[in-house]
Amino acid sequence: MTDQHRIVFTPSGKRGDFAEGTSVLEAARALGVDVDSVCGGRGICGRCQVLVAEGDFAKHGIQSTADHLTEWNSVEERYTSKRGALGEHRRLGCQAKLCGDVVIDVPPESQVHRQVVRKKAETRAITLEPVVRLYFVEVAEPDIDSPSSDYTRLVEALKTQWNIDASMPDLAVLRGLQKTLRKGEWKVTVAVRKGHDIVAIYPGLIETAYGVAVDVGSTTIAAHLSDLYNGETLASAGLMNPQIRFGEDLMSRVSYVMMNPGGEVEMTDAVRAALDDLVGEVVKEAGITREAIVEMTVVGNPIMHHLFLGLDPTELGGAPFALTLDKGQDVKAREVGVSIAPGAFVYLLPCIAGHVGADTAGVVLSEAPHLNDDVTLVVDVGTNAEIVLGNKKRLLACSSPTGPAFEGAQLSSGQRAAPGAIERVRIDHETLEPKFKIIGSDLWSNEEGFWEEAAKTGVNGICGSGIIEAIAEMYLAGVITQDGVIDGDLQARTPRIVGEGRTFTYVLNDGEPRITITQADVRAIQLGKAALYAGVKLLLDHYGVDHVDRITLAGAFGSHIDVKYAMVLGLIPDCDLTKVGSAGNAAGTGARIALLNETARGEIESVVGKIEKIETAMEPKFQAHFVSAMAIPNKVDVFSNLAQVVTLPPPKVHAEPAEGEGGRRRRRG
Numbered sequence: 001m002t003d004q005h006r007i008v009f010t011p012s013g014k015r016g017d018f019a020e021g022t023s024v025l026e027a028a029r030a031l032g033v034d035v036d037s038v039c040g041g042r043g044i045c046g047r048c049q050v051l052v053a054e055g056d057f058a059k060h061g062i063q064s065t066a067d068h069l070t071e072w073n074s075v076e077e078r079y080t081s082k083r084g085a086l087g088e089h090r091r092l093g094c095q096a097k098l099c100g101d102v103v104i105d106v107p108p109e110s111q112v113h114r115q116v117v118r119k120k121a122e123t124r125a126i127t128l129e130p131v132v133r134l135y136f137v138e139v140a141e142p143d144i145d146s147p148s149s150d151y152t153r154l155v156e157a158l159k160t161q162w163n164i165d166a167s168m169p170d171l172a173v174l175r176g177l178q179k180t181l182r183k184g185e186w187k188v189t190v191a192v193r194k195g196h197d198i199v200a201i202y203p204g205l206i207e208t209a210y211g212v213a214v215d216v217g218s219t220t221i222a223a224h225l226s227d228l229y230n231g232e233t234l235a236s237a238g239l240m241n242p243q244i245r246f247g248e249d250l251m252s253r254v255s256y257v258m259m260n261p262g263g264e265v266e267m268t269d270a271v272r273a274a275l276d277d278l279v280g281e282v283v284k285e286a287g288i289t290r291e292a293i294v295e296m297t298v299v300g301n302p303i304m305h306h307l308f309l310g311l312d313p314t315e316l317g318g319a320p321f322a323l324t325l326d327k328g329q330d331v332k333a334r335e336v337g338v339s340i341a342p343g344a345f346v347y348l349l350p351c352i353a354g355h356v357g358a359d360t361a362g363v364v365l366s367e368a369p370h371l372n373d374d375v376t377l378v379v380d381v382g383t384n385a386e387i388v389l390g391n392k393k394r395l396l397a398c399s400s401p402t403g404p405a406f407e408g409a410q411l412s413s414g415q416r417a418a419p420g421a422i423e424r425v426r427i428d429h430e431t432l433e434p435k436f437k438i439i440g441s442d443l444w445s446n447e448e449g450f451w452e453e454a455a456k457t458g459v460n461g462i463c464g465s466g467i468i469e470a471i472a473e474m475y476l477a478g479v480i481t482q483d484g485v486i487d488g489d490l491q492a493r494t495p496r497i498v499g500e501g502r503t504f505t506y507v508l509n510d511g512e513p514r515i516t517i518t519q520a521d522v523r524a525i526q527l528g529k530a531a532l533y534a535g536v537k538l539l540l541d542h543y544g545v546d547h548v549d550r551i552t553l554a555g556a557f558g559s560h561i562d563v564k565y566a567m568v569l570g571l572i573p574d575c576d577l578t579k580v581g582s583a584g585n586a587a588g589t590g591a592r593i594a595l596l597n598e599t600a601r602g603e604i605e606s607v608v609g610k611i612e613k614i615e616t617a618m619e620p621k622f623q624a625h626f627v628s629a630m631a632i633p634n635k636v637d638v639f640s641n642l643a644q645v646v647t648l649p650p651p652k653v654h655a656e657p658a659e660g661e662g663g664r665r666r667r668r669g
């Protein structure tokens with residue numbers, strides 16, 4: 001009997017006894033240790049690199065030394081002469097064979113399922129588990145004496161060399177097969193999806209596959225190109241959603257479809273062309289070909305999701321807001337107008353409800369409230385706010401029609417967040433004089449040099465985060481009452497308050513252009529924030545709690561607003577401010593997670609299936625919550641956490657009615 005030797009793998013701790021001459025890679029395979037390989041042990045991909053740990057390992061009862069592996073061989077020599085030296089103590093796991101007991105360390109870059117570092121400490125790491133993997137094979141050449149097709153011999157090679165059972169061939173992949181085999185001199189790399197679908201075949205050895213994650217927003221579309229083998233983002237690109245020409249907001253786009261027969265086809269073509277253009281941009285930036293992209297994931301709100309798939313979104317325009325499809329969906333990239341590897345798929349994350357889309361599913365996947373004990377509120381603020389509340393026990397979701405005010409639209413001095421827009425505001429409680437900051441400058445408007453800097457962009461208007469701070473500061477300074485009425489009596493104290501008809505206006509910038517906060521602006525923001533808060537309250541009611549432990553603001557708007565001011569305004573409920581944060585583009589991150597980790601797709605599909613959907617339009621209590629939430633921060637709810645860090649003014653009620661008084665429901669859009 002041949003000698004048996006013990007091998008212990010770290011960090012997994014897996015161990016076993018193997019016959020002399022077993023390669024480290026074979027032992028790893030037998031024990032289920034995560035060691036990568038694209039070339040199948042031929043010593044050409046370098047993916048299987050391992051380190052020998054030397055010393056006395058009493059814990060494992062073995063003495064491990066480098067010479068307990070066979071000597072450095074000619075294959076390793078060839079590899080290093082072509083590709084450069086391996087690190088100290090490193091060997092190719094497929095070449096180094098056991099001749100004694102060893103402890104073998106598998107470095108992260110040799111693990112298939114390594115973790116991808118995420119910037120925020122509190123977010124969970126992404127484990128690499130790409131849905132498409134590469135397999136290098138040597139295919140038998142055709143033989144006149146035993147005729148068989150090139151495809152049959154390719155499938156045989158996959159079976160014998162990798163134990164892969166390939167499924168039915170894809171015609172688009174087959175078309176290039178013969179040329180590729182001959183170009184590669186019968187050595188090819190096969191990209192296989194889910195262990196059976198061949199999505200691409202490349203001549204020779206290809207070591208890395210790429211994927212693109214896309215977030216199709218109603219305003220912008222963003223794409224991120226990732227290396228599926230190390231999780232790195234190699235290129236990103238974004239552009240305005242070309243559907244804007246059919247309507248600024250989602251509902252006007254649905255109206256366009258209703259009014260113009262075939263309008264959905266135009267919009268589908270526009271969004272698909274934009275995605276394909278973005279793919280062109282990211283491959284150019286990364287210096288790779290379109291064919292190297294083997295997988296794509298897409299998130300988007302329900303209307304974008306449907307339009308991208310070529311599904312008519314008309315039903316999403318009115319109650320009961322029925323989706324055509326709510327499950328996660330695989331579709332061939334070429335069927336949706338995206339030109340990448342010939343057999344590649346696009347995976348769309350599931351939609352949650354008629355107004356809560358695959359983008360929110362992406363946010364849930366990224367922020368993982370379903371894995372937490374804390375009752376977490378996740379809000380993505382846009383023209384519709386998508387709201388998710390819950391923890392590992394239950395998750396609930398709804399959307400609430402906040403209107404366009406938070407994006408700076410329909411305000412007297414509103415504008416989108418762009419250079420020159422006021423984004424920060426402070427008001428002196430004594431003098432009622434404001435100071436502000438604009439996007440593009442770090443200086444406050446009362447600091448030296450501000451106006452010289454501002455001359456480059458101009459001071460153009462006020463964006464969503466600016467208006468939230470402005471109104472919250474106006475409230476803290478006593479310029480507006482709890483009911484949101486601009487107090488005209490203060491005209492005696494400051495020229496900043498001017499009368500306009502029956503109401504008053506606060507002048508934020510008395511220059512060119514004059515930037516004001518009118519009573520109607522305050523009302524627009526009150527309506528928006530009340531709609532959002534009422535949605536949150538409905539979810540709290542349904543969950544049966546009266547407070548949240550944690551709040552995450554997702555989306556571009558959420559990452560720019562100061563959470564303290566959002567709370568002063570009563571946009572979000574009271575919470576320990578240290579537990580309130582922003583998640584940036586969490587929907588896009590969710591798409592990236594689904595791109596890099598196949599299990600995450602099953603996870604989000606299962607979580608979405610269990611989310612309880614609340615339709616705000618059908619809830620009788622919505623109106624009562626909405627009316628209470630019109631007050632700043634709220635008529636009935638107490639903000640005790642907030643009161644510890646901010647001095648909230650005593651209630652001051654102004655008798656004078658203001659324009660747009662009262663709580664009215666808004667249409668969605």
Ligand code: FES
Pocket residue numbers: 025036037038039040041042043044045046047048092093094095
């Ligand atoms: S498995 Fe490819 S070099 Fe070892």
